Amino acid sequence: MTDLATRPGADDASTEGGDADTTAVIAESADAAAPAVEWAPAEPAPKKRRLWLWIGVPAGLAVAGLVASSLILIAPGTAVAGVPVGGLTAGAAADALASRFAATTIVLSGEGGDAELTAADLSASIDARSLADEAFADHPMWNVGAWNADPADAVVSIDPAKATAALRKAAPGLYADPVDAAVSFDPATASYVTTPSVEGIGVDVEAVRAALQRAFAAGESSVEFDVVQAPVAPETPTAVADATVATLNKILDSAGFYVGTERTVPIDRATAASWITVSPAEHGTFEITADASKIQPVVDGLPGAVDRAPVDSTVITNASGSVLSTPTVGVTGRTLESTAGIANAYAKQLAEGTGVFQLPVKEVAFATTSLARLLEVDLSEQRLYLKENGNVVDSWPISSGVGNTPTYTGHYTIGYKTTVQTMSGYNRDAEGNITGTYSTPNVKWPMYFNGGQAFHGVYWHNNFGNRMSHGCVGMPEWRAKQIYDWAPKGADVWIHQ
Numbered sequence: 459m460t461d462l463a464t465r466p467g468a469d470d471a472s473t474e475g476g477d478a479d480t481t482a483v484i485a486e487s488a489d490a491a492a493p494a495v496e497w498a499p500a501e502p503a504p505k506k507r508r509l510w511l512w513i514g515v516p517a518g519l520a521v522a523g524l525v526a527s528s529l530i531l532i533a534p535g536t537a538v539a540g541v542p543v544g545g546l547t548a549g550a551a552a553d554a555l556a557s558r559f560a561a562t563t564i565v566l567s568g569e570g571g572d573a574e575l576t577a578a579d580l581s582a583s584i585d586a587r588s589l590a591d592e593a594f595a596d597h598p599m600w601n602v603g604a605w606n607a608d609p610a611d612a613v614v615s616i617d618p619a620k621a622t623a624a625l626r627k628a629a630p631g632l633y634a635d636p637v638d639a640a641v642s643f644d645p646a647t648a649s650y651v652t653t654p655s656v657e658g659i660g661v662d663v664e665a666v667r668a669a670l671q672r673a674f675a676a677g678e679s680s681v682e683f684d685v686v687q688a689p690v691a692p693e694t695p696t697a698v699a700d701a702t703v704a705t706l707n708k709i710l711d712s713a714g715f716y717v718g719t720e721r722t723v724p725i726d727r728a729t730a731a732s733w734i735t736v737s738p739a740e741h742g743t744f745e746i747t748a749d750a751s752k753i754q755p756v757v758d759g760l761p762g763a764v765d766r767a768p769v770d771s772t773v774i775t776n777a778s779g780s781v782l783s784t785p786t787v788g789v790t791g792r793t794l795e796s797t798a799g800i801a802n803a804y805a806k807q808l809a810e811g812t813g814v815f816q817l818p819v820k821e822v823a824f825a826t827t828s829l830a831r832l833l834e835v836d837l838s839e840q841r842l843y844l845k846e847n848g849n850v851v852d853s854w855p856i857s858s859g860v861g862n863t864p865t866y867t868g869h870y871t872i873g874y875k876t877t878v879q880t881m882s883g884y885n886r887d888a889e890g891n892i893t894g895t896y897s898t899p900n901v902k903w904p905m906y907f908n909g910g911q912a913f914h915g916v917y918w919h920n921n922f923g924n925r926m927s928h929g930c931v932g933m934p935e936w937r938a939k940q941i942y943d944w945a946p947k948g949a950d951v952w953i954h955q
Contacts, residue, residue, distance in 0.1 A: 533597040535606030538589050540677025551590035559584050562673055563680040566629055573628035581620035582670055584612045611675060616667040625661045633660045636692035639699035641736045641744060648727040650706040652699040658690035694742040702744045709813035716816050723763045748808035750801040757801045764794045768824035775830045776950050783946035791822030832950045835931055840923045856933045857926035862890045865929050870907040870951040878902045883928050903938035907951040914938055
């Protein structure tokens with residue numbers, strides 16, 4: 459009987475590239491001894507084909523590249539202000555936008571205008587990088603739903619000063635220069651005055667910017683612009699000149715050298731103006747300067763005008779020291795400490811808009827003399843003595859009360875005073891009986907000290923040194939005027955024998 463067998467381990471002997479399986483034929487007899495076995499090689503198995511590897515690798519690389527590019531590119535069909543940016547990176551899109559905008563041209567048309575200027579000439583700009591970044595953020599290629607979006611707008615900016623310079627150079631006939639306001643000193647009024655500004659005319663830069671905006675948004679490389687003119691403001695408007703004039707006239711109103719609130723040395727308006735220079739400054743303003751060398755001659759003469767000796771005070775008192783009047787009011791003296799640096803300091807003040815200069819002075823105190831005044835009447839001598847601080851300064855005869863109308867002794871003070879009046883009273887006999895009345899008109903300089911008794915002038919007799927009155931103390935009118943001025947109300951009076 460013949461059997462087919464598989465070599466032990468034959469199932470495990472197959473490897474890629476193929477060792478062949480081996481089959482053995484064994485002939486044996488049940489009754490005979492086992493003969494030697496001979497192995498014969500089997501037919502090799504066919505090799506496995508793996509073509510998918512060679513096809514899949516390039517395709518996979520292509521897909522990976524497409525995915526990667528979709529992460530950095532802007533979606534197809536995307537445009538910004540008429541400029542297609544689909545399929546570009548943000549950087550490339552920014553370059554395309556900037557280049558396209560810079561070449562956008564404005565063609566001026568209309569009277570006085572015949573020129574072409576690009577956006578670059580006009581210093582107009584867009585924020586190309588921000589626009590490109592925004593386009594990518596809103597429309598990335600990987601987002602299929604963002605493809606073929608509506609065009610985005612771009613905001614155009616323009617530098618008015620540079621645009622005006624370019625337009626003016628290209629079409630000077632469209633411009634008329636403005637006239638700046640001016641400041642000058644008018645000798646007729648001794649004041650500063652304003653010459654008003656005048657507006658100019660030129661191209662409306664905002665209208666130019668809007669035309670560029672429309673052209674760029676529409677994808678147009680060139681646009682005709684019907685010139686729109688606009689007023690051109692002067693660099694120095696009238697209001698600025700008016701404010702400067704107000705400052706300058708305020709200087710002239712107060713110009714001078716002061717001691718406290720006293721304008722000790724006034725400065726004439728025209729003189730002050732001759733020290734000052736007004737010049738145009740930056741940003742349409744004015745600069746005020748002053749020349750210290752012109753101020754110096756006035757400064758050199760300040761000591762003579764400022765220095766003064768003190769004026770001593772005189773006060774009239776009574777015996778107790780109470781002040782009754784001040785015939786001479788004390789005045790503090792002063793000296794100018796130094797003139798060094800005053801001219802420069804005042805020039806700086808004038809430039810800052812201040813006309814008041816406070817002088818550095820040293821005060822000199824005044825002395826006060828107190829005079830205790832006394833009107834003393836000696837009835838026995840029929841004489842009046844004028845005393846100051848106990849010393850007789852003058853004396854003359856008087857006429858006091860006679861008989862039964864005596865002048866009463868005692869210490870009194872001056873009360874009521876008047877320059878002239880009619881004096882009336884009673885006549886009495888030796889026993890004191892009333893015998894009649896009297897009335898004397900035009901009695902001058904009466905000063906009452908004891909009821910109805912007074913010092914006064916007498917014009918109806920000249921018998922001074924003798925008792926003659928109804929109790930008053932009479933004297934020549936000019937002497938009565940003397941004590942009227944000399945003795946204030948409240949002055950002491952002493953009548954004695």
